[in-house]
Amino acid sequence: xxxxLIDNDFYKITMQNAVIKRFPYAQARYAFINRGEHAFxxxxxxALRREVDAMASLVLTxxxxxxxxxxxxxxxPTYLDFLAGFRFNPAExxxxxxxxELSVAIEGLWYRTILxxxxxxxxxxxxxxxxxxxxxxxxxxxxxxxxxxxxxxxRLGLKIAEFGTRRRFSFDVHDRxxxxxxHHGGEAFSGSSxxxxxxxxxxxxxxxxxxxxxxxxxxxxxxxxxxxxxxEHWVDVYRxxxxxxxTDTFTSxxxxxxxxxxxAKLFDGVRHDSADPIDFAASTIAHYEKLGxxxxxxxxxxxxxxxxxxxxxxxxxxxxxxxxxFGIGTNFTNDVGVEPMNMVIKMVEARPxxxxxxxxxxxxxxxxKHTGDPEMIALAxxxxxxxxxxx
Numbered sequence: 001x002x003x004x005l006i007d008n009d010f011y012k013i014t015m016q017n018a019v020i021k022r023f024p025y026a027q028a029r030y031a032f033i034n035r036g037e038h039a040f041x042x043x044x045x046x047a048l049r050r051e052v053d054a055m056a057s058l059v060l061t062x063x064x065x066x067x068x069x070x071x072x073x074x075x076x077p078t079y080l081d082f083l084a085g086f087r088f089n090p091a092e093x094x095x096x097x098x099x100x101e102l103s104v105a106i107e108g109l110w111y112r113t114i115l116x117x118x119x120x121x122x123x124x125x126x127x128x129x130x131x132x133x134x135x136x137x138x139x140x141x142x143x144x145x146x147x148x149x150x151x152x153x154x155r156l157g158l159k160i161a162e163f164g165t166r167r168r169f170s171f172d173v174h175d176r177x178x179x180x181x182x183h184h185g186g187e188a189f190s191g192s193s194x195x196x197x198x199x200x201x202x203x204x205x206x207x208x209x210x211x212x213x214x215x216x217x218x219x220x221x222x223x224x225x226x227x228x229x230x231x232e233h234w235v236d237v238y239r240x241x242x243x244x245x246x247t248d249t250f251t252s253x254x255x256x257x258x259x260x261x262x263x264a265k266l267f268d269g270v271r272h273d274s275a276d277p278i279d280f281a282a283s284t285i286a287h288y289e290k291l292g293x294x295x296x297x298x299x300x301x302x303x304x305x306x307x308x309x310x311x312x313x314x315x316x317x318x319x320x321x322x323x324x325x326f327g328i329g330t331n332f333t334n335d336v337g338v339e340p341m342n343m344v345i346k347m348v349e350a351r352p353x354x355x356x357x358x359x360x361x362x363x364x365x366x367x368x369k370h371t372g373d374p375e376m377i378a379l380a381x382x383x384x385x386x387x388x389x390x391x
Contacts, residue, residue: 001051001126001171002119005058005086006068006195009118009165011207013068013195017079018213018237019111025353026216028113032104032124033371036342041131045097048104051123052095055088067199074241092116104345110216117345121166125334125341129169136169136336139176145335146180152308154188156315159325161206162192163303164333167340174333175200181332190325206327208242208271209234212347214249215360220352223250223383227258235266243268244301250363252280254384261291269299269323275365277302277314285322299323307331346371 006013019026060083068075068083092108093116104124106116129136136142153160162181168174175197181189182201191204198205213234218226231245245267247255252275259270264287272280281300288295299322302314306328318324334340351357361372361380370377381387 001123002055002058004064004196005060005083005088006064006199007119007122007165007171007197008115008195009163009193009207010195010198010205011193011210012115012118013072013075013083013205014207014238014242015209015213016083016111016114017075018209018234019114020079020082021237022233023216023220023352024109024111026110026220027108027351027357028106028110028212028216028347029349029357030106030113030117030345031348032102032120033344033346034102035344038128038341038343039100040097040102040128041100044127044131045095045102047127047131048102048123049095051127052088052093052120053090055119056090058088060084060086064196064199068195071199071205074238086112086115088115093120106345110350114212118165121343121345122168122171124343125167126170128341129338134338136173136338142173142336143176143180146177146332147184149308149332150181150185150188153311153326154186156312158188158311158315159190160185160188160311161190161325161327162194162197162329162332163206163327164329164331165194167330167343168333169336169338169340173336177332178203193327193329208244209246211246211249211362212360214246215347215362216350216352218250218380219350219358219360220355223380226250227255228263231258231263231267240266244271244299245269246271246273247280248272248274248365250380250384251386252283252365254363254386256283256287259287261293264288264291264293264298269301271301271303271327273304274369275304277304277310278317280365281314281318281322281324288322295322296320297323299325301325301327303327303329305330348372 094105096103106113178197191206192198193207195205214230217230247270285295330340349357359373359376361376
């Protein structure tokens, strides 16, 4: 089902490069979290195992390497040579099925295991529909629906990127959707998070970093320093490129306490990924203004479960006040007449060099969506003083 090493989201490539340079001895553990409590059919685990084992044969082709060299000059030759020699090791992935319950765990060196999350989720999603014989809307309907959405965004004068690898219905649907976006989107379509499809359709690969970058820094350096050092190390590696910062790993409130004038000027903008987007936009605008920075010179990337209606509401608030762009995932790649899966794969433990295994946590802007070890969550909230009233 997977035919390319770069059928993966771009932020995994950029983070892998940064991990190799900053934390080559760190180890990580990831776990599959079945948020939707989906019941998996008999034989699902075995089918997933076969697909994972087949990934050992994936290699970076010469054409793919040349594409990255030209399109992403901030990825240096030593990293691209590493990627050309990289091979997935299926032994890093443990898959178990008990009745209708599925367990997937990943463990190994962080710079290696970091590439598993996205393709594993894409495989789980596609197999979920295939093994249950689920029928989807026909190709013509899917492409027409995609065209209608991107033309609506085009009329609104917006920039839209496709972020839908992880919960896509299938690779074929994903490919058709990106093709339709490219054909009909014009300047409204800014690119795809999927590196292979960005290459295939001649658009820009989109992405910077994910929550795990900050979660690891919390384990390695402590929660108080996690945001500052995660941003500092990102700047050390990319020197001004890839300048969109993710805000909500330990709540956006804690992030903005670390996002001082230095970082606010160094980074091109921030990404919203949880809680109310209008509240977030208002807080971000206020933060830039407090620092004496014109918010209109910065960009907010909105990427939380976006629909055309939600996008239009955000635009109405942000227009003329702050730059904006949108990353849309499942609403593009799994809007095919079926119910999308509700699942994630998250880093759950990290072992920095010279340290023991430590649980990692994410403190969402939505309080009941905190993830991780309860004791560590409580510790992080105390250290970051998140129980005190907002100022």
